[in-house]
Amino acid sequence: MSERFYVNSPLAPGSVVLSGAEAYHLAAVCRARPGDVVCLFNGDGAEYPAVVSAVAKKQVSLEVTAKQSPIRERPFRLEIAASLPKGDRADFLIEKLTELGVTRFVPLRTERSVVHPRTTKLERLERAVIEASKQCGRNVLMQIEALSEWADYAQLATLPANRFLAHPAGGSPGKVTGDVVFAVGPEGGFTDEEVAIAQAASWKIVGLGPRTLRVETAAIALAALA
Numbered sequence: 001m002s003e004r005f006y007v008n009s010p011l012a013p014g015s016v017v018l019s020g021a022e023a024y025h026l027a028a029v030c031r032a033r034p035g036d037v038v039c040l041f042n043g044d045g046a047e048y049p050a051v052v053s054a055v056a057k058k059q060v061s062l063e064v065t066a067k068q069s070p071i072r073e074r075p076f077r078l079e080i081a082a083s084l085p086k087g088d089r090a091d092f093l094i095e096k097l098t099e100l101g102v103t104r105f106v107p108l109r110t111e112r113s114v115v116h117p118r119t120t121k122l123e124r125l126e127r128a129v130i131e132a133s134k135q136c137g138r139n140v141l142m143q144i145e146a147l148s149e150w151a152d153y154a155q156l157a158t159l160p161a162n163r164f165l166a167h168p169a170g171g172s173p174g175k176v177t178g179d180v181v182f183a184v185g186p187e188g189g190f191t192d193e194e195v196a197i198a199q200a201a202s203w204k205i206v207g208l209g210p211r212t213l214r215v216e217t218a219a220i221a222l223a224a225l226a
């Protein structure tokens with residue numbers, strides 16, 4: 001696979017100019033030269049092979065030669081809602097969920113959550129989605145939603161019918177097929193009241209074995225189950 005670069009604008013065969021962080025990456029880090037072939041994507045589901053035509057300090061000009069639509073997305077919706085872990089562990093979580101083809105990530109505010117991401121943190125996580133998509137070949141970006149209160153989120157009418165809340169006392173998730181949402185609690189776990197809210201809204205309570213997993217391990221294991 002050619003080196004991939006993200007463009008935050010519509011793409012089509014013809015000329016395009018890259019600027020900002022991606023131009024820096026292509027020009028200074030990859031030392032692009034006219035004639036080099038790269039791959040551009042913008043999250044619309046396609047990818048666009050392109051030939052470098054000129055390299056300046058802060059801009060790279062390219063000629064898009066085609067539009068290709070390889071299938072790299074799951075054929076169903078896979079949503080993960082989790083209380084974000086601290087610091088770099090949140091970036092790690094987002095990177096892995098992107099690689100695993102998660103459709104949407106919803107950060108949760110629960111009784112025992114300690115991380116309540118604001119706009120700048122969410123923007124940083126969106127950047128992590130782009131970096132992971134460049135590396136893994138996804139042409140659709142995993143959506144990162146704004147912070148949601150657990151009680152509101154758990155009762156949303158728009159959630160898939162397959163809804164699972166991870167809790168150490170839960171049973172086996174069994175085989176999971178079709179649109180699905182998994183919820184993971186904070187380091188201190190979901191409270192009994194939060195579990196009761198889930199049960200009243202038809203969430204199945206599932207366990208992941210006898211060991212206590214970190215938030216990111218539980219979320220990644222659940223994404224891999226789907």
Ligand code: SAM
Nearest residue numbers: 166167168184185189190207208211212213218
């Ligand atoms: N002592 C906490 C509890 O009892 O829930 C542990 C919390 S754990 C560090 C963080 C979250 O990961 C939990 O709220 C749960 O969603 C998920 N999790 C961790 N280990 C799990 C397991 N063995 N089975 C199911 N979920 C687990």
